[in-house]
Each structure stands twice: as C-alpha cells, then as structure tokens.
C-alpha cells in the first residue's frame with residue numbers, strides 16, 4: 001500500500017498515525033504480512049506494499065531496498081566516465097544526484113523512518129531540477145551559465161522542500177515531482193521531434209521505460225491486498241517478482257539513466273564531440289565521446 005494507514009491507491013491521502021504493532025505470525029505458514037524488525041516501528045508518512053521484515057530482520061523492505069542499486073552503481077560509472085572525458089560538470093551532477101536518490105531510497109526502505117523518507121524524496125526533486133537545467137541548456141555555447149534558470153530551479157527546490165517539511169503531505173511531493181518530470185518529458189519530445197530525430201529510439205525508450213515504472217508503481221498501490229494474498233500462497237520467488245515498487249525503482253532507474261544519455265548525446269552532438277552509444281557486456285548502454293577534431 002502506498003499509504004501506511006489510509007486505504008491503498010495512487011495519490012491517496014496518507015495519514016500520520018501511531019505505529020501499529022506487527023501482525024501476529026502464523027506458525028503453520030510463511031507469513032506474508034508485516035513483522036517487527038531491527039529499526040523499530042515505521043515513522044514514515046508512506047509505506048509500500050512489500051511485507052516488512054519478511055526477508056531480513058535488518059532490512060524493512062528487502063526488495064525495495066536492494067533494487068536501489070540501479071540508481072547507485074551505473075550512475076557512478078557514468079560520473080567517472082564523464083569526468084574522464086572532461087564533460088561539463090552539470091552532467092557529473094546529473095549522474096551523482098541519481099546516486100544520491102538511490103542512497104536515500106536505500107536508507108528509507110531499509111528503515112521506514114521519516115528522516116530517511118526525506119533523504120529519498122527531496123533528492124528526487126533536486127535531481128529532476130538538474131535534468132531540467134541540462135536539457136534546457138543543451139544548445140548553448142560552452143562555459144555559459146544560465147543564471148535566471150538556475151535561480152528558478154534553486155528557488156523551486158527550496159520552496160518545495162520548505163513546504164513539504166511543513167505539510168508532510170506526500171501528494172504535494174508527488175505533484176511537484178510529476179510537474180518537473182512533465183517539463184523534462186516535453187523538452188525531450190521537442191528535441192527528438194524537431195532537432196535530432198535520429199535520437200527518437202533513445203528518447204522514446206527512456207520515456208517508455210519510465211512510464212512502465214510509473215504504471216507498476218500504481219499497480220503496487222492499487223492492488224496491494226491482492227498481491228499480498230497471492231504472495232501468501234505462492235513460493236518465495238513469486239514474492240520477489242511481484243514486488244512492483246522494486247520494479248518501479250528498476251524501471252525509473254533505467255529510464256532516468258537513459259535520459260541522461262539522451263541529454264548528454266544531445267549536448268555532445270551540439271558541441272561536435274562525436275558521441276556514440278556502446279553496450280558494456282553487450283547489454284548496458286554507455287556514452288563514449290571523442291573531442292572535436294581540430295582543423
């Protein structure tokens with residue numbers, strides 16, 4: 001369930017409520033319901049469908065936690081590569097902010113503590129602002145800074161953070177985040193439709209993967225009771241693959257990473273760096289660039 005104490009449903013209103021005791025465990029069958037664990041009762045304003053402390057006593061939502069590796073490892077590689085290639089710092093910031101989302105989200109799902117929830121959700125806003133900046137500055141000369149846009153994005157991040165800290169209302173965060181994603185999507189679509197049509201494959205793959213993640217995020221929220229009932233009766237492997245919040249992490253992690261590649265491809269193409277997408281081990285895409293030839 002997306003909300004801990006209210007009924008399930010996407011964008012439904014969560015309530016802050018006193019912690020509930022873990023549900024009693026049946027000795028006869030593997031319990032699908034929540035248990036008590038190392039980090040104590042959850043204090044977050046949101047919680048997800050995965051049964052708490054079902055896999056490990058030390059990790060509240062195991063699959064939701066480990067699935068964050070996709071936000072952490074590939075962007076670290078991307079950051080190192082873009083540093084080695086001497087690319088602009090804004091792309092280093094894009095990769096590393098995605099890593100920050102992953103680390104915050106790891107801590108949140110591991111503990112289900114309110115402070116860790118903030119470490120997950122606020123960096124989502126900041127990361128998206130970095131993406132907006134990169135994408136709207138793709139066609140500018142090198143070494144220019146758009147101060148008005150920087151001011152707007154920093155102001156947006158600041159105001160959203162302050163209001164969210166006060167309101168503690170997840171729907172507010174979701175709307176503010178969704179607004180930024182829409183800005184990123186509109187600009188990406190503009191680029192692949194009107195500027196570099198040969199980047200359609202990358203652009204639409206990134207968008208489709210991201211939207212599939214959003215679809216599964218809703219499935220996890222809406223059908224939580226049914227999913228839990230199914231998991232209760234099926235072998236543990238079904239329990240693992242039906243953790244749709246974890247799939248949301250994997251798909252949005254991949255979609256966001258591909259989006260950075262799209263943004264970087266657009267930028268380096270504009271700067272005449274001759275970018276190329278290569279697949280590491282034949283599966284994982286990375287961007288390689290060569291500096292422009294001097295004539």
Ligand SMILES: CCCCCCCC/C=C\CCCCCCCC(=O)N[C@@H](CO)[C@H](O)/C=C/CCCCCCCCCCCCC
Nearest residue numbers: 105124127128174178181182185188206207210252256259
């Ligand atoms: C062309 C492709 C566009 C891709 C845009 C990529 C933007 C990526 C920006 C930031 C990376 C963050 C990725 C998500 C991290 C998820 C961590 C997480 O699960 N956090 C939850 C707690 O664990 C948190 O509470 C989740 C909040 C979910 C909010 C969902 C809001 C709805 C967003 C829907 C956007 C659809 C827009 C469609 C526009 C056409």
Ligand SMILES: [Ca+2]
Nearest residue numbers: 048049050052
């Ligand atoms: Ca849970």
Ligand SMILES: [Zn+2]
Nearest residue numbers: 064105245249
């Ligand atoms: Zn999450």
